[in-house]
Amino acid sequence: MFSNIKIDKDRVVYIQLKDYIKDMILKGLLRRDEKLPSTREMASMFNVSRNTIMCAYEFLQDEGFVYMKKGRGTFVSNVKVDFQEKWKVSWESKINNYGRLSEKLDIIKHEAKWQKGMISFKSIAPDESLFNVDEFKKAFLNRMAIEGEKVLNYGYAKGYKPLIEYLLKYMENKGVNIQEKDILITNGFTEGFDLVLSCITKEGDGIICENPTHNTAIKIMRLHGLNITGVDMERDGVNLNMLEKELKKNKFKISYFVPSYHNPTGIVMSPEKRVSIYNILKHHDIPIIEDGFNEELRYFGAHVSPMAAFSGSGNSVIYIGSFSKILFPGIRIGWILGDKILIDYLESIKRSRNIHTSSLDQAIFYDYLNCGNFDKYIKKARKVYKEKYEFALKCAKQYIKNREVLGEGGMHIFIKLKDINSRELLARCYRRKVIFTPGDVFYVDDKGQDTLRLGFSRVSKENIKKGFMIIGEEIQKLGGYV
Amino acid sequence: MFSNIKIDKDRVVYIQLKDYIKDMILKGLLRRDEKLPSTREMASMFNVSRNTIMCAYEFLQDEGFVYMKKGRGTFVSNVKVDFQEKWKVSWESKINNYGRLSEKLDIIKHEAKWQKGMISFKSIAPDESLFNVDEFKKAFLNRMAIEGEKVLNYGYAKGYKPLIEYLLKYMENKGVNIQEKDILITNGFTEGFDLVLSCITKEGDGIICENPTHNTAIKIMRLHGLNITGVDMERDGVNLNMLEKELKKNKFKISYFVPSYHNPTGIVMSPEKRVSIYNILKHHDIPIIEDGFNEELRYFGAHVSPMAAFSGSGNSVIYIGSFSKILFPGIRIGWILGDKILIDYLESIKRSRNIHTSSLDQAIFYDYLNCGNFDKYIKKARKVYKEKYEFALKCAKQYIKNREVLGEGGMHIFIKLKDINSRELLARCYRRKVIFTPGDVFYVDDKGQDTLRLGFSRVSKENIKKGFMIIGEEIQKLGGYV
Known part of the structure; x- marks a missing residue:
C-alpha cells in the first residue's frame, strides 16, 4: 500500500x-x-x-x-471528497476590457523572447553582481534582532515610519521643502504612478508628457483611459514651443515628466529647461508628476535639482522616487512625496489595494540606507556604469555610424536610425542572436519606428562590442542613408 | 560656519x-x-x-x-536652486470619486482609535510572539547563500517559481485538481481579490456573497462599483432558500464565499452546504471566488475540503489563499489559484500594477515552508488559539449572558445583541477603555447594528476576562431583553 x-x-x-x-x-x-x-x-x-x-x-x-x-x-476519518461533475467556465469570454488591454499592452508577453546564448540589450535592470549582499544580510539581522516579530506582523498602509522619516530627510537633502508634505511607501514606481492616476484622473482626462517616454508609464496611462499628448524631445528635454502650443489647444488634468536619464532617450533635462517647464505648467495650473528615475546615477556635471525642489512651499509637484531601478529591484520599494492631503487619500487607496508594502523589506531597506550603505554602493555603481556607458558610446560610434545616438549616462542609449525600421532590424539581429527594445513601444503615437533602446547594464564589455557590431552590420545591410 | x-x-x-x-x-x-x-x-x-x-x-x-x-x-559648484514663487494646487478638489470613496470606506481612519492602556478586541492579526523568528532567519540566510543576488534583482510577475510549485503541490494536497490551473502570487488576499474583480467585473455588475462578510472584501466590491447582494447566514453557512431566490431574481457576474472561519461570524460552512452551494451556483453558471481565509487554523472535526476541490477538472472556482492571516502578515504574500487562461490575464494586470511581489519575501517564505516550518508552526498556533478561543467562549457565556455567540474557532467570536445598538455599546465601553469592531461594517446593507466582533488573538487571557466583563456590564446597563 x-x-x-x-x-x-x-x-x-x-x-x-x-x-x-x-x-x-x-x-x-x-x-x-x-x-x-x-x-x-x-x-x-x-x-x-x-x-x-x-x-x-x-x-x-x-x-x-x-x-x-x-x-x-x-x-x-470520514473525509468527504465530493467531486462534482465537470463545470467548465469560459474564462476567455469573461475577461473585461481592462483585462484585455492589460494583456495587449504587456510588452513582455509580446516581444521577441530572450533565448540561451543571445546577447540581450533589452534589460535596464541593475547588474546584481554589484549588490553588496553582505551589507544587506547585516541590515536584515540587525532589524531582526531589534524588532523581528514586529516587522513580521501587520504594518501601516503609509509605510514603515523610520523609512518615511529617512526619505523625508533624503528629499530635503535634494533641496525639496517638505513642509505640509508627506510620503507614502509603494511597491516601486509602477504602483506609485498607478495610485496617483487612480486618485485624480478619470477616463477621458488629458495627460501631457514627453514623447517618447517610459513604456510602463504609457501602459498605465492607457489602462486609465487617459488621452495622452506627447511633446517631442530635444537634446535637453521637451520642445517648449510645442509644449505651450499643446497646453493652449487642449485641457489637461496632469503632466508627467522624467527629467533625469529620461527613459528611453537617456537625456538629462537642463536646469534651465526644468525651470521653464515648471513655469509654463504653473501658468496653466497643471500639476506635475515627476519621475525621479535613476536621478541618483548622475555621473558628472553640477548637481541638478529635481523639479520638486523648485516649488518651495508650493505643492504642485508629486515626486515618485525609487531606488529599485539601481538597487535591489527584487524588493519592490518606491515612494510618493506630495501634498499631505493628497497623500492621505493615496494612503486609503493603497490600503484598499494591498494593505501595505512588505514591512520586512522596508525595515531592511531602512537599516541598509541608514548605515550609509547606499552612498557607498552608488559610488561604486556610478563608476562601473559610467565606464560601461562610455564604452557603449564608443562602440556605438564605431559600429553604428552616422546615426543619432542619445543618452548622457544611465544604463542605456537610444538610437535614431532615421530611414530604417527598427523592427525589421530586430528581426535580422534576432537571427544573429542579438536582441534589443524597438523604440516604438516608448512613443505615445505611431512615431519612433526608426528608433531602438540599447540597455547595457547587464551585458559584458565583450558582448557590448560584439552585439553593437552585429547591429551595425545589419543596419548596413538594410541600406538606408549613410 | x-x-x-x-x-x-x-x-x-x-x-x-x-x-x-x-x-x-x-x-x-x-x-x-x-x-x-x-x-x-x-x-x-x-x-x-x-x-x-x-x-x-x-x-x-x-x-x-x-x-x-x-x-x-x-x-x-554652480548649483542652481531656482525657487519659484509659491504655486498652490487645491488637491482636495482634484480627488476623483474613487479616491473619495476609498477614503470614506477606509475603516481604520474612521473608527474609534486605540489608545494606550486600552483593551482592544479590534484586531484579528496573529500574535507575533508565536512566530519562530529563528527559523525565519535561517530561511533568509539559506536563500541568500543560494541565490542572494538573484532574488534581489527583478523577478517574474507571476511569482517566484519554486514558491508557485510549492503552492500548487500544497493545493493538490487539499484535494484540488491542478490540471489546466495555475497560480499567481499576490500581495496578500486584498490584492488577489482586487485583481480578480479588476479583470472580470465592470461597474454595475452583480456579485452575491454572505451577509455579513469580510469588510475589506465589501470595500473592494464597492470600489469596483458592484451591486452587492448579501445572503443571510445560518449556523452552518448561508440560507440556501434565500440564495436560490436571489439567484432567480437577479443577474450576477460572480459570487464570493468565505467557507472556513467566516469573517466575522467564525462559522465553518458544513461539507454538505459547500456541496449544495456549489451545485446551486453551477446551475446558474455563476463562478465562485473562494476566500481560503484561515482554513489552516481548523482545530477539530474531520477535514473539510475547500470548494475548489469539488470542481475536479472543472475550472469554476477561483481560490484566493494567504498564510499571512496567521503567519507573517508583514510580508504580504497570498496567491490566486485558477484557470490557466484567467491567471494569464491576471498576470498582465499584476505586472501593470506593481511588476511583481517582493522576490526576497517569496524566496524566504518558500524556504521557510519547504523546510516544514509551517507545519510545525501551525501545530503550535492551533493549540494556542484553540485554548484562547475556548477561554473567550467561556468568558462570553459567563459575562455576556443570553446573547447569541457565534464562532467555531479562529481568532474571533461574533455576538448578536438583538435589541442593543453596538455603536452605543462601543461608546460606553470606550470610556471604560475597551474597544471592539461594531458588526455593521461587515454587512452589505444596513443590518447588523446589533452585532459586534471580538478578536482575541493578541489579547491576554486576563484582559479577555476583564474586557468581556466590562462589555457585559455595559450591555446590562443598556438594558434590553434578558
Whole structure:
C-alpha cells in the first residue's frame, strides 16, 4: 500500500509521510474507518523511528484526516471528497476590457523572447553582481534582532515610519521643502504612478508628457483611459514651443515628466529647461508628476535639482522616487512625496489595494540606507556604469555610424536610425542572436519606428562590442542613408 | 560656519558631513565658487581623520556639488536652486470619486482609535510572539547563500517559481485538481481579490456573497462599483432558500464565499452546504471566488475540503489563499489559484500594477515552508488559539449572558445583541477603555447594528476576562431583553 512513496532525505520525513497519506485519503485510496498500519509496522517499513510515524499520525489527526482509538490504533476519518461533475467556465469570454488591454499592452508577453546564448540589450535592470549582499544580510539581522516579530506582523498602509522619516530627510537633502508634505511607501514606481492616476484622473482626462517616454508609464496611462499628448524631445528635454502650443489647444488634468536619464532617450533635462517647464505648467495650473528615475546615477556635471525642489512651499509637484531601478529591484520599494492631503487619500487607496508594502523589506531597506550603505554602493555603481556607458558610446560610434545616438549616462542609449525600421532590424539581429527594445513601444503615437533602446547594464564589455557590431552590420545591410 | 553640525557617532561620519555641506549649498549658505576649508582644517575642526574629510569631499564632487582644483582646493559648484514663487494646487478638489470613496470606506481612519492602556478586541492579526523568528532567519540566510543576488534583482510577475510549485503541490494536497490551473502570487488576499474583480467585473455588475462578510472584501466590491447582494447566514453557512431566490431574481457576474472561519461570524460552512452551494451556483453558471481565509487554523472535526476541490477538472472556482492571516502578515504574500487562461490575464494586470511581489519575501517564505516550518508552526498556533478561543467562549457565556455567540474557532467570536445598538455599546465601553469592531461594517446593507466582533488573538487571557466583563456590564446597563 505504501510502496510507491519516495522519501526525500533533505525534507522533514514526517511531513512527507503525512502529505502522502492525506493524498491517498483524498483520492479515495484509503477508505473511511480503515485502520492504518501500526506505528511499529510503519517505522520498520520506512526505516525511521516510531516517533516520526507518531508525529505524522498526530498531524493527520490535527488536520481531521484520521482519528485514534486508544489501544486500537489509527483510523481514517470520514473525509468527504465530493467531486462534482465537470463545470467548465469560459474564462476567455469573461475577461473585461481592462483585462484585455492589460494583456495587449504587456510588452513582455509580446516581444521577441530572450533565448540561451543571445546577447540581450533589452534589460535596464541593475547588474546584481554589484549588490553588496553582505551589507544587506547585516541590515536584515540587525532589524531582526531589534524588532523581528514586529516587522513580521501587520504594518501601516503609509509605510514603515523610520523609512518615511529617512526619505523625508533624503528629499530635503535634494533641496525639496517638505513642509505640509508627506510620503507614502509603494511597491516601486509602477504602483506609485498607478495610485496617483487612480486618485485624480478619470477616463477621458488629458495627460501631457514627453514623447517618447517610459513604456510602463504609457501602459498605465492607457489602462486609465487617459488621452495622452506627447511633446517631442530635444537634446535637453521637451520642445517648449510645442509644449505651450499643446497646453493652449487642449485641457489637461496632469503632466508627467522624467527629467533625469529620461527613459528611453537617456537625456538629462537642463536646469534651465526644468525651470521653464515648471513655469509654463504653473501658468496653466497643471500639476506635475515627476519621475525621479535613476536621478541618483548622475555621473558628472553640477548637481541638478529635481523639479520638486523648485516649488518651495508650493505643492504642485508629486515626486515618485525609487531606488529599485539601481538597487535591489527584487524588493519592490518606491515612494510618493506630495501634498499631505493628497497623500492621505493615496494612503486609503493603497490600503484598499494591498494593505501595505512588505514591512520586512522596508525595515531592511531602512537599516541598509541608514548605515550609509547606499552612498557607498552608488559610488561604486556610478563608476562601473559610467565606464560601461562610455564604452557603449564608443562602440556605438564605431559600429553604428552616422546615426543619432542619445543618452548622457544611465544604463542605456537610444538610437535614431532615421530611414530604417527598427523592427525589421530586430528581426535580422534576432537571427544573429542579438536582441534589443524597438523604440516604438516608448512613443505615445505611431512615431519612433526608426528608433531602438540599447540597455547595457547587464551585458559584458565583450558582448557590448560584439552585439553593437552585429547591429551595425545589419543596419548596413538594410541600406538606408549613410 | 560649520559650528552647528552635530556628529552622530553611530552613523558614518563622512556621509553626515557630506549631507550637511550639501544642505548649506542648497540653502544658498555656501555660494558658487566659494572655497571650502582644507581637509586639514576640517579634520581638526571635527576631530576626525583627513581621510574622512576627503571621502566627504569626493562624494560631494560625485554628486556635482563641488569641484576640485589641483593644488588649490575644493570649491562650490554652480548649483542652481531656482525657487519659484509659491504655486498652490487645491488637491482636495482634484480627488476623483474613487479616491473619495476609498477614503470614506477606509475603516481604520474612521473608527474609534486605540489608545494606550486600552483593551482592544479590534484586531484579528496573529500574535507575533508565536512566530519562530529563528527559523525565519535561517530561511533568509539559506536563500541568500543560494541565490542572494538573484532574488534581489527583478523577478517574474507571476511569482517566484519554486514558491508557485510549492503552492500548487500544497493545493493538490487539499484535494484540488491542478490540471489546466495555475497560480499567481499576490500581495496578500486584498490584492488577489482586487485583481480578480479588476479583470472580470465592470461597474454595475452583480456579485452575491454572505451577509455579513469580510469588510475589506465589501470595500473592494464597492470600489469596483458592484451591486452587492448579501445572503443571510445560518449556523452552518448561508440560507440556501434565500440564495436560490436571489439567484432567480437577479443577474450576477460572480459570487464570493468565505467557507472556513467566516469573517466575522467564525462559522465553518458544513461539507454538505459547500456541496449544495456549489451545485446551486453551477446551475446558474455563476463562478465562485473562494476566500481560503484561515482554513489552516481548523482545530477539530474531520477535514473539510475547500470548494475548489469539488470542481475536479472543472475550472469554476477561483481560490484566493494567504498564510499571512496567521503567519507573517508583514510580508504580504497570498496567491490566486485558477484557470490557466484567467491567471494569464491576471498576470498582465499584476505586472501593470506593481511588476511583481517582493522576490526576497517569496524566496524566504518558500524556504521557510519547504523546510516544514509551517507545519510545525501551525501545530503550535492551533493549540494556542484553540485554548484562547475556548477561554473567550467561556468568558462570553459567563459575562455576556443570553446573547447569541457565534464562532467555531479562529481568532474571533461574533455576538448578536438583538435589541442593543453596538455603536452605543462601543461608546460606553470606550470610556471604560475597551474597544471592539461594531458588526455593521461587515454587512452589505444596513443590518447588523446589533452585532459586534471580538478578536482575541493578541489579547491576554486576563484582559479577555476583564474586557468581556466590562462589555457585559455595559450591555446590562443598556438594558434590553434578558
